Amino acid sequence: MSEEQAEHKHWIVYPLGSKPKWGLAILLGIQQYLTMFGATVLIPFIVGGAMGLPPDQLALMISTIFFTSGLCTLIQQSPLGNKLPVIQGGTFSFLGPTFAILGLCTAELATEAGVPLWQLKIQMVSGAIMVASVVEIVLGYTGIMGQVRKIISPIVIGPTIAMIGLALFNIGAPWMAGNWIISLITLIALILYSQVFSHKSKVFMLFPVLLAIATGWLCALLGTVTGLIPDGNAANLGGKLDLIGSAAWLSFKPMMPFKWGFPNFGSSVLWAGVFGMLAGYLASMIESIGDYYACARISEAPVPTGKMISRGLGAEGLGCLIAGILQTGNGTTTYSENIGSIGLTKVASRRVVRCGAAVMLFIPIIGKFGAVLATLPQPVVGAMFVGLFGMIASVGLSNLQIVNLNNSRNLFIIGISFFAGLSVPYHFNPMLSASAVPIDWSAGGPFFAVLGNISQAILTTGMAVTALLGIVLDNFLPGASRAERGLEVWENEASDEAWEEAEAKWAAMKEGEMRPV
């Protein structure tokens, strides 16, 4: 084989500034979004379920979160954002504080407000998210968070990015287990399409994820129709197909601001929620910074500059404000899933992300289309996760190439922060372990309750633990020069000049041109 001779230097065929032809870009954009469907549908299911939403209102909430995802991704692509090919969507780090707010909403408060309890709950959660979003907007656009870059070396960011992928180990195999046959077919298809067929065919090179999902989906459909997959199995499409029938053809409701009523900003429940949400925002910001580095590295772009980090977080704050106004019941942050997907599809073009986002704006309006996508069975999504989250992990580890790994101080920091990122959340997160002991300092008064909430949010987020421990140790422990920590290489790469140079190279690419790898 000829590729066995050559040393591989690149993997991205469509870099950030490249311009795949429009038809192709739209298809590639849909592929980027497909991997996010599982998580995007899951969040409103969890939040809306906990709120006790009636089924038709839950469907509306799902449509709203898709619409918001498209809108916020476009904002991140505008001069207000960082223009990295990142996709914006719901975040798990808000779930803890959200549940805390739900616990504070009583039937009496709802009667007082003259709305059903579930509606009050949406108002309070979305209101708290709106208020707290101001903090992220300010920390972002003032450039304060961009300064964080100076204390982050590859020693910190390598394990942190790896942890973004690895920390999701509890939803890889367990989701596949819903139906091992369907999920293994999907996973083997993903491996063959992306690693074997891709060498022979351009279609498989560019669409391994889309085609693997389609393969798994078709097998699930076949199994459902023939009766081989019993009712109630995770891969059975039976009930889900009815969803397509009952979905509306056209609906503009998802775009409506305050569709479930304007929140009462004087409510003490809402303000108690704001402080809890701040912890969620902190975890989400650390994760997003990690995502920016991961996305730039997997896209083979220069290292993100301080300005880009600032604008990125500012745009995410704006996105959360919008999510609060449109009432998704959740905020927005950068999705990790599509970062892994960039590595597999070898496509990092901004045009592709924008096309995908535009499609997301339309999906909630054309209800039937969304319903079709919502039938994606969990075992198929689980198989995708195993491939994609792993890719994020190894891209993170590839940052260690510029670190001296024959220095025991570096090895110690990488190791301890990595291990703690897995071990600490396992002790504090009841979703991971039945014997977990969550932090509850509410007995110490409101101040300690908030402090406890913030600690809990950080200690249950693997990559936050890894990042914070890594930053502290890497900046305080002696025994390695800046060059050995990989900082010199990065400082040269994370410059406006490096970006200008890269942008110029991309701009010189013709419409539809692919970069040789």
Added chain:
Amino acid sequence: MSEEQAEHKHWIVYPLGSKPKWGLAILLGIQQYLTMFGATVLIPFIVGGAMGLPPDQLALMISTIFFTSGLCTLIQQSPLGNKLPVIQGGTFSFLGPTFAILGLCTAELATEAGVPLWQLKIQMVSGAIMVASVVEIVLGYTGIMGQVRKIISPIVIGPTIAMIGLALFNIGAPWMAGNWIISLITLIALILYSQVFSHKSKVFMLFPVLLAIATGWLCALLGTVTGLIPDGNAANLGGKLDLIGSAAWLSFKPMMPFKWGFPNFGSSVLWAGVFGMLAGYLASMIESIGDYYACARISEAPVPTGKMISRGLGAEGLGCLIAGILQTGNGTTTYSENIGSIGLTKVASRRVVRCGAAVMLFIPIIGKFGAVLATLPQPVVGAMFVGLFGMIASVGLSNLQIVNLNNSRNLFIIGISFFAGLSVPYHFNPMLSASAVPIDWSAGGPFFAVLGNISQAILTTGMAVTALLGIVLDNFLPGASRAERGLEVWENEASDEAWEEAEAKWAAMKEGEMRPV
């Protein structure tokens, strides 16, 4: 600081063949063993507890496992073994099949055999381990397992070693949580001693682990005496101190073969157990191969040769046979803990390991000494684990230095095998997750029951999942040359010549000489 100028090329001050002075070597050897105390005491507690052993018999079982550990480590250091500075001791991978055997031992069988039920259980478990050990002895000494080396590249071994450390995430922070104050003191002491004070003082450079354990231990003692640590807390030494008082000064029982009676090798229970044990042996062998690579790498020795792997596994088989004869209720395998400890203490000398092993032979005989060590509180051990297991993980990752990480095929394989190693056990291991679904194919008859046992043993061992998936993908997927996979560098290093050269260099070191780093 002067160390900030120089590029670090080495970290080991006492390489394999170096000869630290005898007094120092004994102290360093005890330090190596200290980190293993927690796990070594834990296994007889779990197994003996499940068997229903009376307290005095449990104490004898603990002494026996320490004695066996010393003996088997010396065998591994002899021409029968691989002479890597690895320590031999009990293994968790035998627990599954052990519990299966315990379930088969009924009161009727015990009456028939004329012994108490717990005694029958020891006989059956140890008998099954003895019989099955023949398989490891044969696979090892015939050189069959040494051939496995040819299909293992750094792409496979990097994540596999990392997983040895990371997969233990469920006993790092959760053990520390028994008393956060004591465990954080211990952990901070370990960090300061090994990473800061070590630059100023030779004592801290060589004994960071010993001194950190002593610090944590003293604080626990102080807290117990002053009453600041309440009774029943994991760091309270109260009940444990009585143990020292009641321990015998001298006892030769641990050395006695078949101390709990000769097993009935005609029993069908024993033979059913043999097949289950084979699964444990398989997982243990894969882990040991990973340990050999990790130990050689962290010791800055050449890559292990096929012959060394063969002899190492053969010696482990012999060790299991001995463990069965001495009736530890468990087998022996290579401990991962001391591999991390080599990285922190910078000591990889064989003389040190041999001295430590010799001390282990005497500890069970001088009962009081063993009792003192057995008071090591769990939070102190947990803190050590966080530091040591992390070190194993990063040493594993440092193998990726010779792999091309700008090749998306390599990134994909590293990532997917890494992620699966965490995600798959989480689905199958009830000790990790309350919603885990263990494999039970016993309904399909004895053949499927054994097959199910073997699958369960592999799928709950993170590094076995990572290794097997990595080997399959790395050997079948196209897209990378042998050089890009890091195989060429390894093949040059894993030769008899490379070892002869290294041995000659070590042999030239004077008694007590340290290598400059």
